[in-house]
Amino acid sequence: MVTRPEADISAFLKARRAALDPAELGLPAGINRRRVPGLRREEAAQLAGISVDYYTRIEQGRTPNISDSVLDAVARALRLTDSEYAYLRDLTLPGRRTPTTGTGTTGTTGSQQVRxxxxxxxxxxxxxxxxxxxxxxxxxxxxxxxxxxxxxxxxxxxxxxxxxxxxxxxxxxxxxxxxxxxxxxxxxxxxxxxxxxxxxxxxxxxxxxxxxxxxxxxxxxxxxxxxxxxxxxxxxxxxxxxxxxxxxxxxxxxxxxxxxxxxxxxxxxxxxxxxxxxxxxxxxxxxxxxxxx
CATH class of the missing domain: 3.30.450.180 (Beta-Lactamase)
Incomplete structure (x- = not known):
C-alpha cells in the first residue's frame, strides 16, 4: 500500500481536527494563542470523553483493540460524516472492515470480469x-x-x-x-x-x-x-x-x-x-x- 495504516490514521485524524472550529463547538479560546488551526488533541479527547493519552494512542494508530463505543465517540467528537467514519473504521478495525455484500469471486479491488x-x-x-x-x-x-x-x-x-x-x-x-x-x-x-x-x-x-x-x-x-x-x-x-x-x-x-x-x-x-x-x-x-x- 502507499503508506502504513498507522500513518494513514494519524494523517486523517489530524486533518479532521484541523478542519474544526473550536468556537463553533463551544470551546474557549484559551490563554495561549493557537499555533495551528482546529482542535488540540486535549480538546478532541475531552469531546470524546476519553483520556488525552488514549486519544493520542488512537491518533498514532497504537490501539489495535479499540472498542466500537470509543470509536463512535471519536467520530462524534470530530464530526465525521458517514463516509469518513467508515474510512476510520476500515483503518483502525481491519478485522471489522465495512462489509461488502455479495458472493461473487473478486480480487482485492473487485473482479475484472463483468457478468x-x-x-x-x-x-x-x-x-x-x-x-x-x-x-x-x-x-x-x-x-x-x-x-x-x-x-x-x-x-x-x-x-x-x-x-x-x-x-x-x-x-x-x-x-x-x-x-x-x-x-x-x-x-x-x-x-x-x-x-x-x-x-x-x-x-x-x-x-x-x-x-x-x-x-x-x-x-x-x-x-x-x-x-x-x-x-x-x-x-x-x-x-x-x-x-x-x-x-x-x-x-x-x-x-x-x-x-x-x-x-x-x-x-x-x-x-x-x-x-x-x-x-x-x-x-x-x-x-x-x-x-x-
Missing part, C-alpha cells in the same frame, strides 16, 4: 450512458453512449481506461471536458481514499495512488486534504466536443453480487437541452458492442 447479465443490461440501455468500473476506477464495460460522453474508451488501451488516470494525467483534455475541474478532482480523490480504506491491500489500487502521487501535483494537493467520500450521486457538468454543454444526473450503484464493481449511469432532465443533445449524439454514434471479457 454477462450486467453486460446485457447496459447494452439495452440505449438512451442512458452507462459503464461499469472497479474500485481502482478501471472502466471494465460500457455501452455506446457511456463510451462517448467523456472519453472514447474503445479507442484506448485497457490500462488507459482508468477514470483517475485520465482525469489527472491527461489534464489538458480533462480540463476541457469538466468546467469544474478542481472540485471534480477533490471529489475523485476523496472517493479513492474511501476505496483505499476498504481495499488496503489491493495492488492495482495501490499502484494507481502511487502513480498519481508521483505524476500529478493536483492529485497530491487533493490527496493531502484527507477528504473521504463514498460513491453516490449528483450532477455532472460536461463540455462535450460534439454535443456541447451537458448537465447529467449520475448514479453510482454498487453491484451487490459483484463486490468491488459499480454501475454508473447518466440521465438528463426530460425536455432539457441535454436530453436533446444526448439523442443527437446517439444518432451520430456507431453502435458499439459491450466489450467482452
Amino acid at each position: 454477462q447479465g450486467i453486460r446485457l443490461l447496459i447494452g439495452a440501455m440505449e438512451d442512458v450512458p452507462a459503464y461499469v468500473c472497479n474500485a481502482a476506477m478501471d472502466v471494465l464495460a460500457w455501452n455506446t453512449l457511456g463510451g462517448l460522453i467523456t472519453y472514447d474508451f474503445a479507442a484506448l488501451e485497457p490500462r488507459e481506461r482508468n477514470l483517475a488516470r485520465l482525469y489527472f494525467l491527461d489534464e489538458e483534455q480533462s480540463r476541457s471536458l469538466y468546467p469544474e475541474w478542481e472540485p471534480g478532482g477533490e471529489y475523485m480523490a476523496a472517493t479513492l481514499r474511501a476505496d483505499v480504506g476498504r481495499h488496503p491491500d489491493g495492488p492495482a489500487l495501490g499502484a494507481l495512488i502511487a502513480d498519481l502521487l508521483e505524476h500529478s501535483a493536483q492529485f497530491r494537493h487533493c490527496w493531502d486534504q484527507q477528504h473521504v467520500r463514498g460513491l453516490c450521486y449528483g450532477v455532472k457538468h460536461i463540455t462535450h466536443p460534439v454535443a456541447g454543454e451537458l448537465w447529467l444526473h449520475y448514479e453510482s450503484l454498487p453491484l451487490p453480487s459483484d463486490p468491488g464493481q459499480t454501475l454508473v449511469t447518466f440521465t438528463a432532465e426530460p425536455g432539457s437541452s441535454t436530453e436533446k443533445a444526448l439523442r443527437l449524439l446517439a444518432t451520430r454514434a456507431t453502435p458499439q458492442p459491450v466489450p467482452s471479457p
